[in-house]
Amino acid sequence: MPNWLLPENIADVLPSEARKTEELRRLMLDNFRSYGYELVMPPLLEYVESLLTGAGQDTELRSFKLVDPMSGRMLGLRADMTTQVARIDAHLLNRDSVTRLCYAGSVLHTRPSGLHATREPLQIGAEIYGHAGLEADAEVQELALASLALAGFGADQVRLDLSHVGVLRALLAGDGAAQKDEAALYTLLRAKDTPGLDAISVSYAPATRAALLALPGLYGDIDVLARAREVLPALPGITRALAELAALAGSALGRADVAIDLADLRGYQYESGAMFALYVPGLPNAVARGGRYDHVGEAFGRARPATGFSLDLRELARLLPTAERKHSIRAPWGNAPELREKIAQLRKAGEVVIQSLPGHDNEQDEFECDRVLVLENSNWILKNLG
Template identity: 35%
Template sequence: MTDDPPNPALLPAGLSDVLPPEAEREAMLVEVLAETFARHGYERVKPPLLEFEDSLLAGSGAAVAEQTFRLMDPVSHRMMGLRADTTPQVARIAATRLARVPRPLRLSYAGQVLRVQGTQLAPARQLPQAGVELIGPESAEADAEVAAVAAEALAAVGIVDASLDITLPRLAPALLDEAGVQGEARRKLARALDRKDAAAVAEHAARAGGAALLLPALLAAAGPADAALAVLQVEALPPAARAIADHAAAVVAAIRARAPALRITLDPLEFRGLQYHTGVAFTIFGAGRTGELARGGRYLSGEEPATGMTLYPDAVLRAVPAAAPRMRVFLPQGADAGQATALRARGLATVAQLAASDTAQSLRCTHVMDSTGAPRPVEE
């Protein structure tokens, strides 16, 4: 729709209007994602946008505490938060209302989250989220299911060239624990790993010795999953790290069984993002520069093992090719109502002429309904 440029004084930074046709496209896309989740047995829940901060910021919610808007509830005089993430709410529902439903429990959600401040890379302070949570099982099969379902949902909206990046956020800490690296030395190594500074990692690892000596090879192993897994396989990992690596190999194998065509990369030492993951962590990227389309991984839902994926419909919308717009058919005053109903039943929009001054052009119609009820293209 032709629109005037936004006035920056009009809306708070990071909050924006989604206009036609994007708003409809985003909503339809969210429902396709949700339908994919439902067809894999994930049942939808809708927690409120506001709830008491103690439950909102419990568990994995602690990771977004600083990003959560807080409000006083005038009814209870307790503090409430506007959700900055949906997963803690799903965990609350699973642990309370759905405590007696047998596990595995498959839940899904779709809605908005709000954040106190945007970042330079991600300025938006209101974000749509749509996701799945699989609560109960600890198996690699469960991790694989949520990753594969997320990839299938993206494929259902037209993103077929996504790639899944797996990270093992507990692997580097396991090696540093084993090597007894603490304090300043650990901070320096963590910073070097975070910057992927191979020279610095090598230097600090040599100084730390022991299991830390494995770090340079594992840092270099990041890339296509099979090659990275091969490196993890041959290295002499201590038991805690070996368990993490074996789980990763099982997850990759189980995803391959479900989604043979999905491109999978593995970055063993990366620990980007939210700090609450207790096992594998996932990021799905679109092709090119579309950025992150989804994130997820293994976490604790209350006291239960859980794994899940959150898709970002705003990013997905940017990555999906624009669909053909809905055909807009001008309906002259006095046009046959039955014929117009038939056009709408085909999914077309009929736009009624309310006054003689309304024209196909002024109503931005692409077609006009003729006397036979057929849509005839507007002549240029």
């Protein structure tokens, strides 16, 4: 095998795409800051006991593990940064007030998360800690939609899918037989496997069974919530979940095409309330996911209400058109003080100045030299090319 081949679903990022990705990262982080979010940088690896605590089985299966030659203990390479940020909030910052944190960095997955997905996403996200009210969920949802708007996706190009783990948990709370099958029910509902649900729920209470069989069909526009109130039991947990979904759907109207799917429970083991996924043209997978996860902090000894979202910048950048090549200036190589001073002035003014090394032509993907710096009558002046 040639030594330059990379593992499956791992790829180099070439100049044009790298520039798009970096510009998106800067735009989004600056926008997070305008909302009051503080940037943190968790480590790429840490002890598995800390990294995977409270993260759920899905994250554990996606995480690379290795032995630390210094301590002999097992380390994990992060597959997600949310639990790391929750640890920072719980132990390093240890604030009593509302805390807004954001982050951006590479994560590694043992397997790709979707069709054509990379195993090395560049994850960016934002989290709010310390507020249990729906206002925090609405702000995070707004911030996620604003991030896609910064990438150039209009309201008519974005679909927001809403779901809520509270519906299933309320159904299971009063049925011991159903509680024993919680993991299997989660899998069947995600697959909308109605025959499987029918078979597994034979021994459940009639009301629980009927509600579980109805969940796969409860998807569509916001009118689904009215149907859900008719066919699902009027349990306090379900009533509250449907009311929260109605409020979040209302806050997104005009900014995205809103859909409800009460069986879409991706992240069920991890989330604790309302969840959302964002879709854009050109990607079969959700481009961003978010939701409430109030219980993650318990693993670090300090439970705090929490909600947030994240997306993969590399996946998003691939959808964007290649940027036009930036007009730039070609200059000769030399150490003459007048030449160096002129180049410094141009760069300070925002120009890209590329000095031609002796014996070589310039060849770039991102720059187009449309002007040249030449010496005339002892002065360095710009001349147009072509």
